[in-house]
Amino acid sequence: MADRLQTVFRHLGSGRPQQAISTIPVSAAAYQYSQPGCILSDEQRRFYDKNGFLVIKNLVSGDKIDKYKERFQKVCTGEVKIPGVIIMRDVAIAKSEFVPGEHAVTKIQDWMLDPVLFEYCCDPEILKYVEAFTGPDIAAMHTMIINKPPDPGLKTSRHPMHQDLHYFPFRPADRIVCSWTAMEKVDRSNGCLVVLPGSHTGELKQHDYPEWEGGVNKMYHGVRDYSPDHPRVHLEMEKGDTVFFHPILIHGSGMNRTKGFRKAISCHYASTQCHYIDVEGTTQENISDETLEIARKKFGGNIKISFKDVWRLRARLVKGQPGEIAE
Ligand SMILES: O=C(O)CCC(=O)C(=O)O
Secondary structure (H helix, E strand, O other): OEEEEHHHHHOOOOOOHHHHHHOOOOHHHOOOOOOOOOOOOOOHHHHHHOOOEEEEOOOOHHHHHHHHHHHHHHHHHHHOOOOOEEEEHHHHHHHHHHHHHHHHHEEOOOOOOOOOOOHHHHHHHHHHHHHHOOOOEEEEEEEEEEEEEOOOOOOOOOOEEEOOHHHOOEHHHHEEEEEEEOOEEEEEOOOEEEOOOOOOOOOOOOOOOOOOOOOOOOOOEOOOOOOOOOOEEEEOOOOOOEEEOOOOEEEOOOOOOOOOOOOEEEEEEEEEEEEEEEOOOOOHHHHHHHHHHHHHHHHHHOOEEEEEHHHHHOOOEEEOOOOOOOO
């Protein structure tokens, strides 16, 4: 309703509704980053607008998480094979010794064709929050389980501060959201997420590999410049707690100083009404080149594939109507 009124005012030529005649209640009109009439309370909408993230406690049950953990282990040992899945190994652990199973794996991604893990992306409890940001037509775009290993002493278990939009050739950013669920208790000792609240209102920045002595994991690009004085929030979460965050929010995660593996499962969602963009000549060219290099390794060197094609292959409709981004 508020959107429709805004459109009418625009057509009338004023661009902005005039206060004296506005009938829009403040709560329905004032938020930029979530949809009117969504599941979020006014307070939650206000919080997300201001900070760019929102934690929902206890959203995913322990049973579901245990099922995803078990599946992850089977993927790591090779007992379950998922077409197209990418298994990434820690830069330091993989070099130093032969480590079997899940212990050398930092991340599995692109598991959208696995019926068990994909249940996470279709979980109605999660989707009702996702819809608050994307609107009703939703595609799952990017799937990951992150298995942050105990740090081998080289600080390679850190994830540099970055903006997820760097990886995505689709827009608008405000119709994209990440859902990230802790698969066990996460805190500063095992490398919880760290966010810069409010950074989602800025621009997409240049990203590159950080110059870290111990090396950096593949594809772990970091933001080149952000103010070290910007306040940080460490998101300490219990198993099943889920954080939703905006793709321009600057975030990363710390070193895992424990002996256990810190696991999280996540999916990036976008409205199917989003559109693909050409990243040639933009700061995203470096990640596009690297993504295509990996795709050529996966599908064979001669394949003609674009950055958009890689994302078209990943995208799966999970709710509502298909669109340009997912058919
Ligand atoms: O789970 C983590 O440690 C960080 C994950 C993350 O930010 C990402 O993969 O984009």
